[in-house]
Every structure is written in structure tokens, then in C-alpha cells.
Amino acid sequence: PGKDTAAIVIEPVLGEGGFYAAPTSFLKEIRKICDEHGILMIVDEVQSGFGRTGKMFAIEHSGVEPDMMTMAKSMADGMPISAIVGTDKHMDASGPNSLGGTYTGSPTACAAALAVFDVFKEEDILAKGQRLGEKLKQRFSQWQEQFAHVDNVRNLGPMAAFELVESKDSREPKPELAAAVTKKAKEKGLILLSCGMYGNTLRFLMPVTIEDEVLEEGLNIVEEALKEVGA
The missing domain is CATH 3.90.1150.10 (Aspartate Aminotransferase, domain 1)
Known part of the structure; x- marks a missing residue:
């Protein structure tokens, strides 16, 4: 890795790749490499997120904090919605009105996502x-x-x-x-x-x-x- 590498993207648990969980030591080393070289660490939680691994997000098992995360699927119990979450430093870098998405603004899907959060709390x-x-x-x-x-x-x-x-x-x-x-x-x-x-x-x-x-x-x-x- 070096100045020509913008980001490292990884699933904490491989989905189509076979449900292999990335070892904590491996994830920590990726975090270290990203910090040393100014590379973004992006975690794909589309399949592993929202309680699928016993924690809200699979990356939590390692204690490693990524710069950005992608999520969808269980986020709204199957309703069409997706999201990208990141630190303010990175999410604000592109300027106002520069981020958008096809499945991010449906009022019905957003209501479903909020309901999912309620169920997570109420039903443990x-x-x-x-x-x-x-x-x-x-x-x-x-x-x-x-x-x-x-x-x-x-x-x-x-x-x-x-x-x-x-x-x-x-x-x-x-x-x-x-x-x-x-x-x-x-x-x-x-x-x-x-x-x-x-x-x-x-x-x-x-x-x-x-x-x-x-x-x-x-x-x-x-x-x-x-x-x-x-x-």
C-alpha cells in the first residue's frame, strides 16, 4: 500500500466467500496499515450487519473502528434501503449536496428502519x-x-x-x-x-x-x- 491506494474494503465476515470471519489480528493489522499510509478502511456490513453475528455490526467483535461502513438488507427488515456511515472528517469531505443514493430516501423504508431499532431494544x-x-x-x-x-x-x-x-x-x-x-x-x-x-x-x-x-x-x-x- 502507498500513496496510490485510496481505500481497503473488507467484509468482517465473508458473505458469498463462505462465511469466514476475519481474525481480529488481521483486522487490527489492516487498521494499522491504513493509519500509517493515510488509507481509508471501509467495512462492508451489508450481509453481516444489524445483529447477524450477535452484535449490531460484525466489526464490533474485533474492537477495530473503520473509517466508513456500508449497510443495507436487515437495516429495514428487507425494505429497500441502504446507508453509508463514516466519520465526519470523511463524510463532510466531498461538500454539501454531493452524496446521494437510489435507495436512501423512501419515507416507508426509513420508517421501517426506525421500527427495526425499536424492535432491537424491545425484544433484545x-x-x-x-x-x-x-x-x-x-x-x-x-x-x-x-x-x-x-x-x-x-x-x-x-x-x-x-x-x-x-x-x-x-x-x-x-x-x-x-x-x-x-x-x-x-x-x-x-x-x-x-x-x-x-x-x-x-x-x-x-x-x-x-x-x-x-x-x-x-x-x-x-x-x-x-x-x-x-x-
């Missing part, structure tokens, strides 16, 4: 997210022990995933098995998404407010699918 959503993350961690760990091809279970709060591999020794990605699990789960009424560089990671993004019985129903379907495809 962050605590719910932390409990949900623990449930997923326990169940995924059981599957890793139970199934020969389930490996590398991971989560940061309820932002959770696991991989389908050839074997736990080789850890060779097995995307065709992940595809088979998603297909089998769909037949049973559950939509799953695969992700990651090799397409062998199954990620879970159920609502943080999911009822216990609905969660169990979904996890049971995943378990049945893993059994039926020979995982």
Missing part, C-alpha cells in the same frame, strides 16, 4: 442472536462428528456455515455433495444456499427472530438430507 434481538448462534454451533458440531463429509463448522453468532468435503483428512472440497444436500432439502420444503470459492459451503441465514420449533424443523430437514445423500 442481540441476545436472541447470540443464543441462536450457540444452538447452531452445537448442532453443526454434532453433524461434524456424525457425518464423514461434514467439516470446518464455523459461526460468528448466528452467521453460521459448514463445508462438505471428500474426507476430513484431505479436506478436498466436495461441491457436488453440497448441491445434492440443497436439492434434497428443497424437496423437503427447505431452501438452502451454498457459497464459497468452491461452492461446497452451506450457509445459514434464518431470521434471528425465528421460533424454536421452526428452527428445529429446518435443522431436522438438513440432517435428513445429509443422511439421504450419504454425507
Whole structure:
């Protein structure tokens, strides 16, 4: 990095990349590099933000303060809205009337975002997210022990995933098995998404407010699918 680098942009937890959480030491080193060279540290919290990891924003787990953050999605419970937040130094730098966006001004979406903040307080959503993350961690760990091809279970709060591999020794990605699990789960009424560089990671993004019985129903379907495809 140097004078020609304007910014470093990073997801604290990779979304499409496979739900890998960036280590705190890595994020701190990025912050250090940015400070030393006058580079902006921009954190993308579109997928990981608003309670998805057990804290309001995933970057909070590290204690690192970015210069700017992007957010959307859960910000208004799915209503079309997005936002960029930054320090006054950087947000004021471009001058009056120079910042705008397509999905930033809808009164309905703004009202929905305000309602989301109210629900976070009234229903203690962050605590719910932390409990949900623990449930997923326990169940995924059981599957890793139970199934020969389930490996590398991971989560940061309820932002959770696991991989389908050839074997736990080789850890060779097995995307065709992940595809088979998603297909089998769909037949049973559950939509799953695969992700990651090799397409062998199954990620879970159920609502943080999911009822216990609905969660169990979904996890049971995943378990049945893993059994039926020979995982």
C-alpha cells in the first residue's frame, strides 16, 4: 500500500466467500496499515450487519473502528434501503449536496428502519442472536462428528456455515455433495444456499427472530438430507 491506494474494503465476515470471519489480528493489522499510509478502511456490513453475528455490526467483535461502513438488507427488515456511515472528517469531505443514493430516501423504508431499532431494544434481538448462534454451533458440531463429509463448522453468532468435503483428512472440497444436500432439502420444503470459492459451503441465514420449533424443523430437514445423500 502507498500513496496510490485510496481505500481497503473488507467484509468482517465473508458473505458469498463462505462465511469466514476475519481474525481480529488481521483486522487490527489492516487498521494499522491504513493509519500509517493515510488509507481509508471501509467495512462492508451489508450481509453481516444489524445483529447477524450477535452484535449490531460484525466489526464490533474485533474492537477495530473503520473509517466508513456500508449497510443495507436487515437495516429495514428487507425494505429497500441502504446507508453509508463514516466519520465526519470523511463524510463532510466531498461538500454539501454531493452524496446521494437510489435507495436512501423512501419515507416507508426509513420508517421501517426506525421500527427495526425499536424492535432491537424491545425484544433484545442481540441476545436472541447470540443464543441462536450457540444452538447452531452445537448442532453443526454434532453433524461434524456424525457425518464423514461434514467439516470446518464455523459461526460468528448466528452467521453460521459448514463445508462438505471428500474426507476430513484431505479436506478436498466436495461441491457436488453440497448441491445434492440443497436439492434434497428443497424437496423437503427447505431452501438452502451454498457459497464459497468452491461452492461446497452451506450457509445459514434464518431470521434471528425465528421460533424454536421452526428452527428445529429446518435443522431436522438438513440432517435428513445429509443422511439421504450419504454425507
